[in-house]
Amino acid sequence: MSEDLKTMLKVYRGAADEAPRYEQFDVPHEDGASVLDALVWVRENEDASLAFRYSCVSANACKECMVLVDGKVNYACTAKLNTGTVTVEPLANKTLIRDLVTDIVPPKERLASADVE
Numbered sequence: 001m002s003e004d005l006k007t008m009l010k011v012y013r014g015a016a017d018e019a020p021r022y023e024q025f026d027v028p029h030e031d032g033a034s035v036l037d038a039l040v041w042v043r044e045n046e047d048a049s050l051a052f053r054y055s056c057v058s059a060n061a062c063k064e065c066m067v068l069v070d071g072k073v074n075y076a077c078t079a080k081l082n083t084g085t086v087t088v089e090p091l092a093n094k095t096l097i098r099d100l101v102t103d104i105v106p107p108k109e110r111l112a113s114a115d116v117e
């Protein structure tokens with residue numbers, strides 16, 4: 001497997017109660033790689049603590065990988081990884097949990113505490 005291309009991945013880090021910060025990772029990849037591929041590479045090679053969600057991978061079924069890619073809402077699993085610098089941030093209209101993970105459960109699907117006792 002050749003990894004001829006490089007992308008500087010700039011990733012939002014931190015929890016809701018922390019000052020926001022960005023970390024940058026120089027990610028090698030093949031042509032056709034996705035933003036999710038780059039995030040997985042970072043977690044496997046640079047920082048195992050990077051938090052992000054995914055499940056179906058490219059089936060567009062789970063929608064768990066939705067993030068902001070260069071300021072636009074996108075699926076990390078299908079967003080093509082461009083060369084240069086790519087910025088990945090959590091969804092702006094959802095409650096931040098940590099790094100790229102937000103609370104994506106629709107309010108109607110949340111269990112009230114009385115429902116689980």
Ligand code: FES
Pocket residue numbers: 053054055056057058059060061062063064065066075076077078
């Ligand atoms: S991982 Fe399911 S839509 Fe991206």
